Amino acid sequence: MTLDFVSTLDYVWALLPEFILCAWGIVILLMGVSGKRNPASAGDAAAEMPSHDLGYLTLAGIVAAAVANGWLYGVTEVGSAGLVVVDQFRLFANWIFLLAAALAVLMSFTYVYRQRLQAGEYYALILFATAGTMFMAGARDLIVVFLGLEVMSISVYALTAFNRRDRRSAEAGLKYFILGAFSTGFFLYGLALVYGATGTTNVDAIGEAVRTGAAQETLLLFGIAFLAVGFAFKVGVVPFHMWTPDVYEGAPTPVTAYMAVAVKAAAFVAFFRVFLVGFLGAYAAWYPIVWWIAAVTMVVANILALAQFNVKRMLAYSSIAHAGYLMVALAAANDRASAGMLFYLLIYAIMNMGAFAVVVIVGRQGEESLEIDDYAGLGASNPMLAVFLTVFLLALAGFPGTAGFMGKIFLLQGAADSRLWVLSIVLVLMTVVSYYYYLRLAWYVWMRDARDPSRNGELFVPLPMRFALGAGAAALILLGVFPAATMDFAQTSVAAVSAFPEALASLIP
Amino acid sequence: MDIDLLSTAYSILAVVAVGSALGVVFGRSPVASLLFMVSSLASIAGIFVILEAHFLAAIQVMVYAGAIMVLFLFVIMLLNLGHDYQQDLKGWAWSMVALFVSGGIGGVLVQRFLDLRGTGLSLGLGLPNGNALDRSIEELGALGVIAEPLYTTYVVPFEITGILLLVAIVGALVLAKRNVEGGGTVDGGAAGGEGGR
CATH class of the missing domain: 1.20.5 (Single alpha-helices involved in coiled-coils or other helix-helix interfaces)
Known part of the structure; x- marks a missing residue:
């Protein structure tokens, strides 16, 4: 099927997965308020067997969107004037967002019930946030990037503060909202300046104007700088990372997992498209900024993570560090690095969601047992869960044999293609540093005796969750041993956006 | 003559808009900041009129200066924030950093404007x-x-x-x-x- 955006109806087809998610979100909202609720019957016996129908319905919506996403592979577009782009880069990113959303919903089943959250609004906001991430990935216009960013962000602000009985959740929501609104101001100002410099908001047309030198230089540079600040805040890289640990710690754990994966991935994908398609001609101007952000982020985040004994905070700093690794790919700005970025985001989604899922389970579907001491003796009491957690931690650390290792290899290959030797060395050294804090948790799990033996019974793991954890761990090992097929897929996915000229390499000192 | 009148009106409105925007930031009480913001938004509406965007000007007055600002005022009154409050900026060091950054950006833009003034080129803000x-x-x-x-x-x-x-x-x-x-x-x-x- 060929789409020509002269007819506005074609946007419906181009945005089919997003529309499905939005429509489904509205359905879930209505189901949530119309369903019967009887607080009196919600005893402890029922808590073990809660009704998950809203959760399963949400999953069905995500599956429907995934089908639509697969269908879009058969669709091509004409020209590059549309507000929405139909290319494989976007579709690959959509798989990551849908995977993250599905895992977050799976994680939330029992959590939502135990914490007595309003299920309808909760699941609907996850669907809307996912639609926002997909708008960002599919945007060819800065206005659509901005609106997608806002749909995603506002949903996630609300989700962060969702658990209103928890003071930390409310604090995290407020903090995230105020800082996020501030960074939105930067983003919007940058957008306005870029429009002033180039006279268009279409990313392809901006790329053309920047390449031919038609753009006003001063305004363009300020615009690039402000857009970079807006994106850097959303991906959470140093020095725009200050909100991350507090917000990740305070938010409900499934939301934290979703934030760490989907929000970050969406911001990165849009960051890549805007900077590598729109601003590639000004590479010499933004390359030093990205280089320094990448280097400082990797060093600072990994060193601060060493001092964390709260597992959620540790994973928060770990997510900042991973954002630093991905910034290396942006600094490299070649197609191998971009493919590496997509591959890394995919495996990062699996391993980070997995680790947070174990945090939810160990926290007994609540916000407890978050200290590293609470994980002592887990290997003895829940060996299967401990094995899964260990696989996820090893993958996050980038241990050979897991997908995390291959992801870092691909990032390093991309960096080597652009001759970024210093960044590559920093990446490797900081990976070694990160082994310490990931393996410390694994050491507590297997080598320490439980602090309080009475608390150390069998943990309740819902059946769908068991399945997801097992599949995730298996996928990480499988991708670690046989990464070629997925990597080829990522390579073909970036082919559409990568117009990287060979001359680019000569710009790099 | 006609052009001169317009540019004089523009200059006055621009000065009022920027001046009241500064007033929003430096105002001691939230209510004063709010009134400065109304004046800033109203001057921007005036600039829209000069640009012959009458619809935008009307919307600007009705939606921003009217509805949204009144809601703001309601919230401030309801929360009883109308009295003086303590300075919450983190001391002089941060103010200096903020001044340095904003001054730098403003300086570069002004310099750019002065560079272009004699050459007859637009700043890139005009509609192509x-x-x-x-x-x-x-x-x-x-x-x-x-x-x-x-x-x-x-x-x-x-x-x-x-x-x-x-x-x-x-x-x-x-x-x-x-x-x-x-x-x-x-x-x-x-x-x-x-x-x-």
Whole structure:
């Protein structure tokens, strides 16, 4: 099927997965308020067997969107004037967002019930946030990037503060909202300046104007700088990372997992498209900024993570560090690095969601047992869960044999293609540093005796969750041993956006 | 003569807009800041009039200076924030950093403007196809120039804005609703996961 955006109806087809998610979100909202609720019957016996129908319905919506996403592979577009782009880069990113959303919903089943959250609004906001991430990935216009960013962000602000009985959740929501609104101001100002410099908001047309030198230089540079600040805040890289640990710690754990994966991935994908398609001609101007952000982020985040004994905070700093690794790919700005970025985001989604899922389970579907001491003796009491957690931690650390290792290899290959030797060395050294804090948790799990033996019974793991954890761990090992097929897929996915000229390499000192 | 009158009016409005924007930041009490903001928004509406964007000017006055600012004032009065409050900036060091950054950005922009003034080039802020715009205003009217692309070229952002507003309403309702399910209020149930019992 060929789409020509002269007819506005074609946007419906181009945005089919997003529309499905939005429509489904509205359905879930209505189901949530119309369903019967009887607080009196919600005893402890029922808590073990809660009704998950809203959760399963949400999953069905995500599956429907995934089908639509697969269908879009058969669709091509004409020209590059549309507000929405139909290319494989976007579709690959959509798989990551849908995977993250599905895992977050799976994680939330029992959590939502135990914490007595309003299920309808909760699941609907996850669907809307996912639609926002997909708008960002599919945007060819800065206005659509901005609106997608806002749909995603506002949903996630609300989700962060969702658990209103928890003071930390409310604090995290407020903090995230105020800082996020501030960074939105930067983003919007940058957008306005870029429009002033180039006279268009279409990313392809901006790329053309920047390449031919038609753009006003001063305004363009300020615009690039402000857009970079807006994106850097959303991906959470140093020095725009200050909100991350507090917000990740305070938010409900499934939301934290979703934030760490989907929000970050969406911001990165849009960051890549805007900077590598729109601003590639000004590479010499933004390359030093990205280089320094990448280097400082990797060093600072990994060193601060060493001092964390709260597992959620540790994973928060770990997510900042991973954002630093991905910034290396942006600094490299070649197609191998971009493919590496997509591959890394995919495996990062699996391993980070997995680790947070174990945090939810160990926290007994609540916000407890978050200290590293609470994980002592887990290997003895829940060996299967401990094995899964260990696989996820090893993958996050980038241990050979897991997908995390291959992801870092691909990032390093991309960096080597652009001759970024210093960044590559920093990446490797900081990976070694990160082994310490990931393996410390694994050491507590297997080598320490439980602090309080009475608390150390069998943990309740819902059946769908068991399945997801097992599949995730298996996928990480499988991708670690046989990464070629997925990597080829990522390579073909970036082919559409990568117009990287060979001359680019000569710009790099 | 006509041009001179317009540029004089523009200069006055621009100075008032920037001056009141500074007043918003430096105002001692929230109410004073708010009134400065109303004046800033009103001057920007005046600039829209000079640019012959009458519809935008009317919207600016009705929506921003009118409705939104009145709501702001209500909230400030209800929260009783109308009195003086303590300085919460983190000392002089941060103020200096802020001054340095904003001064630097402003300085570069002003320098750029001065560079271009003699050369007859625009700052890049003028519309590249001003004549085409005039023509379409004649054809469609000031309202049609906005409405037509909004529902054709930019229909996707328009629809996404609808979703955005829905999300914002849902989020605000979820967070602001007084009664948490299963009894207990926000204040009463803040002690953790046990609050709903």
